[in-house]
Amino acid sequence: MEIITNILYYILPFILVLTIVVFIHEFGHFWVARKAGVKVEAFSIGFGKELFGFNDRHGTRWKICAIPLGGYIKMFGDKSAASDSDEELVNSLTKEERQVAFQCKSLLQKSAIVIAGPLANYILAAIIFTGFFATYGVPNASSEITKILPGSAASMANIELGDKIVIIDGTKIDSFNDIKNLMSISVGEPIDLTVKRNDLLINIAITPQKTIVKDILGNEANTYRIGIIADNVILEKKNLFTAIPYAVKECYQLSVMSLKAIGQMITGKRSSKELGGPIKIAQYSAKSAESGVQSLLWFIALLSVNLGLMNLLPIPVLDGGHLLVYATEAVMGKKIAAKVQNFGFQIGVIILIMLTIFVTFNDVSSLNIFKGK
Numbered sequence: 095m096e097i098i099t100n101i102l103y104y105i106l107p108f109i110l111v112l113t114i115v116v117f118i119h120e121f122g123h124f125w126v127a128r129k130a131g132v133k134v135e136a137f138s139i140g141f142g143k144e145l146f147g148f149n150d151r152h153g154t155r156w157k158i159c160a161i162p163l164g165g166y167i168k169m170f171g172d173k174s175a176a177s178d179s180d181e182e183l184v185n186s187l188t189k190e191e192r193q194v195a196f197q198c199k200s201l202l203q204k205s206a207i208v209i210a211g212p213l214a215n216y217i218l219a220a221i222i223f224t225g226f227f228a229t230y231g232v233p234n235a236s237s238e239i240t241k242i243l244p245g246s247a248a249s250m251a252n253i254e255l256g257d258k259i260v261i262i263d264g265t266k267i268d269s270f271n272d273i274k275n276l277m278s279i280s281v282g283e284p285i286d287l288t289v290k291r292n293d294l295l296i297n298i299a300i301t302p303q304k305t306i307v308k309d310i311l312g313n314e315a316n317t318y319r320i321g322i323i324a325d326n327v328i329l330e331k332k333n334l335f336t337a338i339p340y341a342v343k344e345c346y347q348l349s350v351m352s353l354k355a356i357g358q359m360i361t362g363k364r365s366s367k368e369l370g371g372p373i374k375i376a377q378y379s380a381k382s383a384e385s386g387v388q389s390l391l392w393f394i395a396l397l398s399v400n401l402g403l404m405n406l407l408p409i410p411v412l413d414g415g416h417l418l419v420y421a422t423e424a425v426m427g428k429k430i431a432a433k434v435q436n437f438g439f440q441i442g443v444i445i446l447i448m449l450t451i452f453v454t455f456n457d458v459s460s461l462n463i464f465k466g467k
Contacts, residue, residue: 107383107390108376109162113139115215115398116165119405122214123207124167128152130203133170133194140165163372169207171195201420208416215402216345222395223341224334226388231329232340235270239289239322246321251300253322254291261288270324275347277302279354280318281363316365348399371453410442 117139127134133153138144140159147157170191171184184197192198196207238258242248259267262276263285280302287298302318332340358364370378375397382393406414415438423429 104376104380107379111379118214118218119211120165122210126207126210132196136168169196171197205420208413212402212405215398219395219398220341223344224337227332227337231331235324235327237267241323243321247303248321257289282318349403369453410438
């Protein structure tokens with residue numbers, strides 16, 4: 095009975111969340127491919143053995159497969175679902191077949207098809223954020239300091255109540271949310287503040303203090319804070335049209351923070367243990383579903399942004415890798431040799447396998463199942 099309960103608690107929300115963001119991603123590819131005249135042979139949610147499916151009037155096989163850890167579309171003229179090229183296959187196509195083959199389309203058309211997947215993820219996230227901001231409002235607070243925690247970094251620096259933070263490390267600050275976003279990716283390095291005090295601009299150097307916090311799963315994580323609090327937060331409701339710019343900004347800020355965090359991991363400034371895989375996604379999906387529909391939708395939006403962003407990384411096999419190839423071919427004025435592309439494809443597969451193993455190890459480690467009680 096406990097096993098069934100765990101399946102219902104973890105697996106069902108996980109499948110729901112992942113299916114939504116994967117379907118939207120692949121539908122982006124699919125829709126633009128169709129518009130470009132490419133024949134799509136298969137649209138799959140999941141990998142492995144097909145559980146059930148059907149063929150539409152255009153000959154596309156829509157199917158659900160046994161392993162719900164992603165999805166793909168298979169376009170005519172591709173060697174595989176990863177859109178790697180096969181010169182022998184392309185050269186053997188008839189004139190009619192070449193008109194509906196992905197590999198025979200222009201660089202612009204292929205680029206549009208490839209980028210449509212990540213773009214669809216961003217559109218999904220923006221729609222959800224827009225709905226939230228129109229329904230509940232945009233959290234807003236002035237960057238004016240109204241409370242300083244005792245013993246904090248701010249209390250020991252030349253910061254006073256009533257100061258208004260206008261710049262942090264060269265970044266303009268418009269609200270307290272901007273401060274929170276910048277501090278969320280802090281690794282404890284000194285930062286330069288510019289505050290406005292009595293119409294004067296004052297530069298202040300401050301070093302954030304490490305604080306241990308727990309996430310919704312109970313996992314401890316290090317954060318760095320300067321010790322100021324906004325106690326004048328208000329929710330400003332927007333209509334659907336005025337909420338859109340805020341939703342786009344939210345997507346942009348999430349992407350920038352994620353890229354900075356990745357850079358910090360690469361340089362060793364941030365622990366790579368923060369990376370998570372399927373197990374952690376399942377845990378967060380379950381907790382979000384437990385908290386209610388609003389929390390679940392917000393998590394779907396966050397995951398959708400991250401899926402779109404990760405697929406834009408210039409790694410062979412991923413959408414960003416394909417875009418890099420097309421950009422290189424556009425600059426060179428000729429097609430990259432199939433052997434070179436296939437070699438890059440193999441490197442990309444190795445990178446993804448290694449990354450999958452690493453994040454899975456992180457996931458298992460976070461469960462603490464190997465530690466003594």
